[in-house]
Amino acid sequence: MKPNLTTTSKITWCPGCPNAQILVSLRQAIEGMVVGGKLKIENLVMCAGIGCHGKITDYMNVNTFTGLHGRVIPAMTGVKCANPELIVIGSCGDGDAFSEGLEHLVHAARRNSDIKIFVHDNQLFALTIGQASSTSPKGFKGKSTPFGSTEDPFNPLLTMLSVGATFVARTYAGDIQGTKRIIEAAIAHKGFSFVDIIQPCITFFDTRDFVKERIFWIDEKESVNDLNKAMMAVNRSDDKMPLGIFYNAEKETFEEALGKVGV
Numbered sequence: 001m002k003p004n005l006t007t008t009s010k011i012t013w014c015p016g017c018p019n020a021q022i023l024v025s026l027r028q029a030i031e032g033m034v035v036g037g038k039l040k041i042e043n044l045v046m047c048a049g050i051g052c053h054g055k056i057t058d059y060m061n062v063n064t065f066t067g068l069h070g071r072v073i074p075a076m077t078g079v080k081c082a083n084p085e086l087i088v089i090g091s092c093g094d095g096d097a098f099s100e101g102l103e104h105l106v107h108a109a110r111r112n113s114d115i116k117i118f119v120h121d122n123q124l125f126a127l128t129i130g131q132a133s134s135t136s137p138k139g140f141k142g143k144s145t146p147f148g149s150t151e152d153p154f155n156p157l158l159t160m161l162s163v164g165a166t167f168v169a170r171t172y173a174g175d176i177q178g179t180k181r182i183i184e185a186a187i188a189h190k191g192f193s194f195v196d197i198i199q200p201c202i203t204f205f206d207t208r209d210f211v212k213e214r215i216f217w218i219d220e221k222e223s224v225n226d227l228n229k230a231m232m233a234v235n236r237s238d239d240k241m242p243l244g245i246f247y248n249a250e251k252e253t254f255e256e257a258l259g260k261v262g263v
């Protein structure tokens with residue numbers, strides 16, 4: 001039966017915020033998986049951090065846990081370890097995942113913890129009104145960098161591939177069907193799933209036109225089983241923005257390995 005994933009909480013994102021498009025994609029992905037018998041709604045737990053993205057748990061009628069800024073991954077890892085039967089998904093911001101919480105992200109990927117993380121990547125700290133984050137482009141002018149950021153941005157896809165993430169993908173919030181497909185595949189994957197979702201912040205850094213001119217869907221067959229090719233696909237010298245599942249591999253999960261301890 002189709003689950004009712006809506007809640008009575010008032011949506012307080014800015015009108016037109018692409019976070020709402022991510023919400024639609026997520027709901028559609030989960031509805032489809034539940035109706036198709038691939039997921040039991042009572043087994044799903046969704047975690048989130050602090051930031052604009054973090055409001056998503058208010059709007060999802062599933063088991064949720066909203067933790068601290070930068071600490072989404074430890075909460076997810078804890079839930080999964082405590083009850084490996086649960087399917088644990090989470091939303092975090094680029095500030096959350098790549099600045100304050102980067103160490104958690106890297107080690108969860110390295111361990112292949114069976115959790116699925118969706119980064120709402122708007123290239124800045126949005127809730128605190130527009131400071132530069134790790135993925136802000138060089139020259140970005142925001143509240144903390146009024147003369148322009150002097151730093152090169154962090155490449156999360158390349159980092160995730162290099163530390164052992166077994167599912168690495170990127171999508172664009174404005175492509176609701178594309179994002180739905182990627183979310184479904186990430187949830188279905190056994191092991192650590194990392195999805196970077198390009199989510200322009202229409203209030204502090206509206207990159208929608210810039211992004212739409214540069215995104216393209218890759219031919220996933222080219223790299224999905226080949227780590228070196230996946231690394232090449234995400235490490236471009238031009239400003240094009242590839243979307244799709246770059247890499248998807250099978251490996252023993254952290255929880256499976258833990259289950260063998262002492263046996």
Ligand SMILES: Cc1ncc(C[n+]2csc(CCOP(=O)(O)OP(=O)(O)O)c2C)c(N)n1
Nearest residue numbers: 050051052053069093094095096125126127
């Ligand atoms: C431990 C801690 N550090 C900093 C903050 C302040 N803070 C709250 S939201 C936020 C920015 C969130 O940015 P991001 O994670 O990118 O999410 P977005 O708002 O862009 O969705 C910060 C720095 C906090 N609440 N807790």
